[in-house]
Amino acid sequence: MARSVNFVWNFVHELSQRSIKERGVFLSAFDMHPYTKGVGK
Known part of the structure; x- marks a missing residue:
C-alpha cells in the first residue's frame, strides 16, 4: 500500500512542478482532483 501512496505522491x-514551471501557478487540491480521480479504486 505504501508503494501506491508513493506513486500518487510522486x-x-x-x-505541481510542471504547472509552476509552465504557468507560474501552484495547483490547489481542487485543480488536482481531475488528475487523481479514480486512484483509490
Whole structure:
C-alpha cells in the first residue's frame, strides 16, 4: 500500500512542478482532483 501512496505522491509532485514551471501557478487540491480521480479504486 505504501508503494501506491508513493506513486500518487510522486505524480502529484511532478504535476505541481510542471504547472509552476509552465504557468507560474501552484495547483490547489481542487485543480488536482481531475488528475487523481479514480486512484483509490
